[in-house]
Each structure stands twice: as C-alpha cells, then as structure tokens.
Amino acid sequence: MVTVVAVRGFLDEQWALDMDCRPISRHADLTFVRAPIRAQSRCVPMAYRPLGIVRGTSHTARVLDSLTVTLTRRRVTGGLIVATPAAPGWKRACDGGLDLAAAIEAAWAEAAIARYARARGLEYDLVAHDRAAEATSRPVYFDPDRVAS
Amino acid sequence: MTAIALVLASWPDGEDLRRIEVEMRRVAAKPESDELSAVLSSALAEDIAAELVRRSPTLSVLDGSW
Numbered sequence A: 001m002v003t004v005v006a007v008r009g010f011l012d013e014q015w016a017l018d019m020d021c022r023p024i025s026r027h028a029d030l031t032f033v034r035a036p037i038r039a040q041s042r043c044v045p046m047a048y049r050p051l052g053i054v055r056g057t058s059h060t061a062r063v064l065d066s067l068t069v070t071l072t073r074r075r076v077t078g079g080l081i082v083a084t085p086a087a088p089g090w091k092r093a094c095d096g097g098l099d100l101a102a103a104i105e106a107a108w109a110e111a112a113i114a115r116y117a118r119a120r121g122l123e124y125d126l127v128a129h130d131r132a133a134e135a136t137s138r139p140v141y142f143d144p145d146r147v148a149s
Numbered sequence B: 001m002t003a004i005a006l007v008l009a010s011w012p013d014g015e016d017l018r019r020i021e022v023e024m025r026r027v028a029a030k031p032e033s034d035e036l037s038a039v040l041s042s043a044l045a046e047d048i049a050a051e052l053v054r055r056s057p058t059l060s061v062l063d064g065s066w
Helices: A014-018 A097-119 A126-136 B045-055
Strands: A005-008 A030-038 A047-055 A066-073 A080-083 A091-094 B002-008 B019-028 B038-040
Touching: A066 A097, A080 A097, A091 A097, A097 B045, B002 B045, B038 B045
Parallel strands: none
Antiparallel strands: A005 A030, A030 A047, A066 A080, A066 B019, A080 A091, B002 B019, B002 B038
16 A cells, blocks of 8 residues: 655656656656655654656656546536546546646646556555555644653 | 647537546647547647637636636
C-alpha cells in the first residue's frame, strides 16, 4: 500500500529510461515520488522514504502517451470533479476554466506517478490506503504531563 | 511537433453535463484519423481545458457558476 507525494524540482532522467517513456523536453519539472514508512496517525505527518523520480509535471503529456479523464458534475455546489482510471482514488474538484486546466495537469502527473509506482511493484490505490490508515491510526491527544520541561 | 488529440467517449452536445469521458492522446501534429474529436497544436493543459470549454455548452460558463 503506497501513497505517493510529489515534490517538484528534482532532475533525473533515469526513470524515464526505465519506464521506456519519451521525455519531450529536458526542461520539464520532475516529481520526486515517496512512499510512507508508516502511518502514525492522521494528525501526525507520515514519514516518507524516497522511491524515485518522475518526470513531467509542469506541462501536460510529457510522460504518458494517452490519458482518459472523467468529468463529473458535482451535485451540491456545482463545478466538476476530475478523475482518471489511471490513478484509482485520485480526484480533484474544480470550479472554473483555470481550475479545470490545473486538474487536467494534475491528472497527467498523478497518472505518471501511479504508473511509476506500479512499475516499482507498488500498489497505487488511494482509497485502499485511506481505509488502511483509518483502521490503524489512533487519535493523538495533547497531554501536558508528558511535555518535557 | 507533438500535439494532443481529444477523443470524447460521450459528449453532452447541448444536454446538461453529468459525466463525460475524455481521452487525451499524444499524436503527430497532423493525424489522419477520423475518430479524433479535436486536435490541439499544444500539449498544455490550459489549451485542453479551453477546448473542452469551447466545445461544451455546459462548460462554457466560466465564472464560477458551474
């Protein structure tokens, strides 16, 4: 079970070679993929270990040749929900044209991350990960007696 | 030059949008396939979103009133 987070700014093309992908531009931003070591609680940030680097987040279609997204209308507040079967469990809500562009951009990046995770033998399923974290996490309460003086 | 082709599995075509599927493909600049709904000369997400908004009467409302 893996959650991947993206941190921009790293530069490495080896992953694209490993993935048999075709980077379009050498100037693309890169995504640093990490997986959680353990989920301590929902209140404490997880510790992450690096898995590798994903290329192509700042511009669309730098990595993947194709991507399918679904646009679903939100019932209550309006707007759209953007999802993609390439990244199960990932969704993003958007309320305008600029938001839609950002969501499409994020969908490409997330699909690349999911593909990278699967290539490394890691399951990318955010829904399953949330359920597992829900089952194992405990709430954290502030205890003044345990504060170091 | 790389272009992005949009393939729309279900297009609302004047109807109220509930759910549409959009396949985005990276293609050559001048594809010869008739199944493509639109071909964009740019691969930027802004252009893709603008094309979707332009083609959809429901998405044409941009001022936060979706």
